[in-house]
Amino acid sequence: MANTFHIVVCAGIAPDPLQTLEPVTTPAGPGLKNEMVLPAVLDPWAASALYEAAHLAAAHPGSRVWLVSLGPRAKLQQVMMTVAQKASFELVPVDGPIGGFTDAHATAAALTETIATLPGLDRERLLLFGGWESATRGAGVTLQLAGERLGIMDQFQGVDHIDVREDGSFEVLERVEGGKHQASLCAGAPAVLGWATGNLAEPRNNPQVGMANMRTILPALQRARSATLDARGLRYVQVSLPRQQRTTRVAKDMTADAIASEIVEWIGAE
Amino acid sequence: MPSEEMRAPEIDRQKMEVDIACAGFGPAMGGFLTTLTQAWKENPADPAFESRVMPGMPLQVVCYERADDIAAGVSGVVTRARGIRTSFPDLNAAEIPMAVEVKLERVLYLLDPIGASRRSYALRLSDAVLRGAGTLLGMKDHAFELPWTPAFLNKHGGLVMSIGQFNQWVGSQLMESGLVQVWPGTPVSGPLVEGRGVTGLRLMDQGVEKHGAKADGFMAGMDVRAQLTVVGDGPVGAVGQALDERLGLPKGHARREWAVGMKMVIELPEDSPLKPGTVWHTFGFPEPEIFGFLYVHPERLVSVGIFVPSWLGDPSRTTYRYLQHYIQHPALWRYLKDGTLRSWGAKSLEESGRRGEPFLSGDGFARIGEGSGSTNMLTGSGVDEAWTTGVQLGEAVLELLRAGEPFTRESLAATYGIRRRASWVERGAREAEKARNGFHGGVVRGMIGMALVGLTGGRLSLGARIPPAHKQIRRTDSYSVEEGLLRKDAAALAMADGRPLHDALMTARGWPEIVFDGRLLVSHQDALLMGGKVQAVPGYADHVVFRDIGLCIACEARTCIAMCSGQAITQGADGLPAFEREKCVHCGACLWNCAQSPDGKHSNIEFRAGAGGLHSAEN
Numbered sequence: 001m002a003n004t005f006h007i008v009v010c011a012g013i014a015p016d017p018l019q020t021l022e023p024v025t026t027p028a029g030p031g032l033k034n035e036m037v038l039p040a041v042l043d044p045w046a047a048s049a050l051y052e053a054a055h056l057a058a059a060h061p062g063s064r065v066w067l068v069s070l071g072p073r074a075k076l077q078q079v080m081m082t083v084a085q086k087a088s089f090e091l092v093p094v095d096g097p098i099g100g101f102t103d104a105h106a107t108a109a110a111l112t113e114t115i116a117t118l119p120g121l122d123r124e125r126l127l128l129f130g131g132w133e134s135a136t137r138g139a140g141v142t143l144q145l146a147g148e149r150l151g152i153m154d155q156f157q158g159v160d161h162i163d164v165r166e167d168g169s170f171e172v173l174e175r176v177e178g179g180k181h182q183a184s185l186c187a188g189a190p191a192v193l194g195w196a197t198g199n200l201a202e203p204r205n206n207p208q209v210g211m212a213n214m215r216t217i218l219p220a221l222q223r224a225r226s227a228t229l230d231a232r233g234l235r236y237v238q239v240s241l242p243r244q245q246r247t248t249r250v251a252k253d254m255t256a257d258a259i260a261s262e263i264v265e266w267i268g269a270e
Numbered sequence: 271m272p273s274e275e276m277r278a279p280e281i282d283r284q285k286m287e288v289d290i291a292c293a294g295f296g297p298a299m300g301g302f303l304t305t306l307t308q309a310w311k312e313n314p315a316d317p318a319f320e321s322r323v324m325p326g327m328p329l330q331v332v333c334y335e336r337a338d339d340i341a342a343g344v345s346g347v348v349t350r351a352r353g354i355r356t357s358f359p360d361l362n363a364a365e366i367p368m369a370v371e372v373k374l375e376r377v378l379y380l381l382d383p384i385g386a387s388r389r390s391y392a393l394r395l396s397d398a399v400l401r402g403a404g405t406l407l408g409m410k411d412h413a414f415e416l417p418w419t420p421a422f423l424n425k426h427g428g429l430v431m432s433i434g435q436f437n438q439w440v441g442s443q444l445m446e447s448g449l450v451q452v453w454p455g456t457p458v459s460g461p462l463v464e465g466r467g468v469t470g471l472r473l474m475d476q477g478v479e480k481h482g483a484k485a486d487g488f489m490a491g492m493d494v495r496a497q498l499t500v501v502g503d504g505p506v507g508a509v510g511q512a513l514d515e516r517l518g519l520p521k522g523h524a525r526r527e528w529a530v531g532m533k534m535v536i537e538l539p540e541d542s543p544l545k546p547g548t549v550w551h552t553f554g555f556p557e558p559e560i561f562g563f564l565y566v567h568p569e570r571l572v573s574v575g576i577f578v579p580s581w582l583g584d585p586s587r588t589t590y591r592y593l594q595h596y597i598q599h600p601a602l603w604r605y606l607k608d609g610t611l612r613s614w615g616a617k618s619l620e621e622s623g624r625r626g627e628p629f630l631s632g633d634g635f636a637r638i639g640e641g642s643g644s645t646n647m648l649t650g651s652g653v654d655e656a657w658t659t660g661v662q663l664g665e666a667v668l669e670l671l672r673a674g675e676p677f678t679r680e681s682l683a684a685t686y687g688i689r690r691r692a693s694w695v696e697r698g699a700r701e702a703e704k705a706r707n708g709f710h711g712g713v714v715r716g717m718i719g720m721a722l723v724g725l726t727g728g729r730l731s732l733g734a735r736i737p738p739a740h741k742q743i744r745r746t747d748s749y750s751v752e753e754g755l756l757r758k759d760a761a762a763l764a765m766a767d768g769r770p771l772h773d774a775l776m777t778a779r780g781w782p783e784i785v786f787d788g789r790l791l792v793s794h795q796d797a798l799l800m801g802g803k804v805q806a807v808p809g810y811a812d813h814v815v816f817r818d819i820g821l822c823i824a825c826e827a828r829t830c831i832a833m834c835s836g837q838a839i840t841q842g843a844d845g846l847p848a849f850e851r852e853k854c855v856h857c858g859a860c861l862w863n864c865a866q867s868p869d870g871k872h873s874n875i876e877f878r879a880g881a882g883g884l885h886s887a888e889n
Contacts, residue, residue: 016339016885016887018803018805018885018886019803019885019886019887019888020612020613020886020888034367037341037366037367037435037438037439037442037887038887039339039341039342039438039885039887073446074442074445074446075442077445077446078340078441078442078445081445081451081452081453081454082338082453082454082455085453085455085456201487204476204477204487204489204809205453205455205456205476206489207284207286207334207453207456207473207492207494208284208286208492210453211286211332211451214451218448221448222448
């Protein structure tokens with residue numbers, strides 16, 4: 001029997017990192033100034049997972065890809081106008097709060113509640129995909145927690161590649177220290193795969209794919225269920241933006257080796 | 271006759287049919303789509319909204335935008351917001367970040383505290399008189415404030431906004447409705463033309479090399495066929511340009527006047543006394559021909575910028591360097607000096623106004639916004655006018671859909687054309703038509719001409735013979751011996767420290783070096799990255815093309831390099847202009863700043879459809 005997978009990709013949205021991000025304290029806790037009108041993107045780690053899912057599904061006809069995303073509905077729609085052009089999927093939006101300052105347990109609970117009720121989902125063929133990290137949450141534990149809630153025992157994090165075998169088992173390459181990969185063999189679905197960057201280039205915008213996706217995405221957004229995340233017991237001691245470094249110097253007579261040496265020295269000084 | 275691209279060897283392209291295809295998402299398209307969606311929300315069962323191409327489905331309306339986000343790549347503005355408020359009667363400025371009502375307006379004449387600007391003797395004389403009577407006239411910080419704001423400039427009661435944020439606000443509402451789809455990051459290469467009509471849009475090819483040859487992952491741009499194509503891609507948009515090329519302009523119309531607007535969004539120091547809603551209009555510095563502005567947004571943000579016009583008769587139109595000198599004028603620097611650069615950007619403004627109006631509609635197409643000649647050059651207002659033209663087309667389209675009539679030249683003229691001609695946009699455009707005439711004879715004459723038009727409602731004006739933009743680049747005095755020597759000095763300076771020639775030329779002319787502080791006064795390249803966040807995805811062809819490189823070799827002015835807002839056009843080691851599309855902000859200034867022509871009709875630079883550009887949403 002051909003291997004077919006039911007791939008559920010969990011992907012949040014994140015403010016476009018190119019914008020000026022200004023931390024503020026809101027009545028609901030930490031946040032970013034004007035976050036609702038900041039351009040947003042699909043969380044880059046999870047986006048890799050989506051492209052890998054689409055690639056895997058294309059290689060295994062009969063497979064399905066769902067994209068489960070929690071965020072404000074209007075914001076999700078805007079992000080989908082770009083993401084939907086890149087890969088075929090069925091969107092399952094969950095109308096919820098914006099930003100990364102939500103409790104990972106509560107987020108995982110909202111996601112799994114949605115996944116567990118997906119019509120047509122065969123949990124024996126389920127591959128739960130997502131990012132191993134998040135651009136909005138340094139902890140990166142939501143996917144792991146969602147997997148546990150779904151009772152999936154095989155979990156892999158920092159995945160860059162999977163190679164599916166004829167018997168449905170697959171080899172997984174996970175990132176480990178020193179720029180190396182750990183190779184594991186998994187008996188097959190169900191499994192959780194938290195993706196690093198993978199090896200695929202970002203797909204080009206394909207308007208036809210976008211239009212086809214939109215025919216299901218728009219109705220899905222209209223009927224998105226709401227989720228209220230329980231924030232009891234959650235307290236942020238400190239919130240800060242990643243520190244950015246910028247040093248500009250014009251030099252036109254340096255060799256590539258000299259430039260590389262200087263960069264290494266600069267990194268070493270940090 | 272099909273356009274050049276359409277004549278290319280046939281490629282197997284994806285095809286799609288929609289009801290209405292739109293090119294470009296700006297204020298005009300915002301007005302058009304808002305009008306449709308508001309009617310749809312009011313009555314979704316209205317048969318007007320039944321798709322003709324997908325029976326049983328709602329009207330299929332798609333809009334393609336080149337920029338990677340609907341909030342990217344546009345500009346800050348002060349507007350009377352008359353049309354915008356008609357669409358949103360309950361508009362609350364506080365809901366739109368960076369928007370605030372105009373509270374205070376000032377008009378300042380800025381004297382030159384440096385002595386480097388090129389002022390005529392008449393202007394020097396009047397400057398001397400002003401300086402002499404300075405205290406008596408209330409001169410302060412080398413600036414003379416006009417005792418009142420002329421009515422035609424007055425925006426009191428209007429709004430100061432960031433168009434990026436406004437577009438985001440409008441776009442969210444549009445997409446939430448579910449009726450329209452706005453696709454960012456999707457450049458349109460041109461219209462699909464049949465006869466004198468338009469049958470849709472062709473999207474850009476992807477997976478190509480710099481010069482357009484197929485590369486890995488080639489994907490031919492899709493043909494999107496539509497009953498109506500709405501063209502709102504601005505003054506340098508590929509679709510509008512292609513239609514102008516094919517149809518020509520109506521008799522007596524020409525696009526000869528342009529300006530590049532460049533601005534910074536600056537975060538003011540905490541103790542800044544500037545109040546939100548404050549608006550300054552300035553003239554006189556850094557060159558007499560360059561107008562400037564300062565708009566104060568809420569939360570200590572301010573937009574500051576200049577307009578460098580095509581009638582600045584000098585090939586060294588270095589907008590970024592001029593902007594740096596502008597913000598350091600004592601009248602502005604007093605408030606800006608401890609500020610921080612938040613955003614930066616530039617765009618071309620089509621300043622011919624109604625004189626540059628193209629054919630507004632034809633079989634299967636209609637044009638709206640700045641590219642349709644709606645900008646009012648007397649009031650210096652374009653956003654509200656653009657929005658209103660979109661609304662007018664939206665109303666016309668609803669009327670035709672309800673009547674079950676096709677979108678023909680006649681039906682669009684009888685609905686859209688009539689609405690536009692009867693509107694305040696048209697009345698204002700007619701009044702303003704000759705407002706800038708005088709500037710082609712000098713700044714003083716220009717100001718007199720503008721005042722004459724403004725004070726008489728356009729009944730009186732100065733005459734003018736306006737040459738094509740490429741012939742405005744040099745005046746006779748630019749060929750003087752003095753200029754030649756300056757250029758030699760500049761060339762030596764540029765060779766010595768590797769700086770761009772135009773930058774060196776300003777230094778040679780006596781402009782002081784910019785002392786970078788790394789926060790507000792930063793290099794041009796840093797402004798691209800820190801302010802504009804300029805990026806371009808790979809896989810698209812260059813959109814700036816030099817038609818005949820031999821002409822570039824012979825060109826002395828090389829204004830394309832001097833004027834390039836992003837330093838995307840530079841002089842290569844071989845002496846030829848080189849284009850890096852990753853640095854292009856898509857301002858389109860190169861299109862009207864090329865002094866060469868291979869055929870006497872077109873400039874030597876072709877500005878095609880392209881991807882990428884500014885990514886800051888605060889512009």
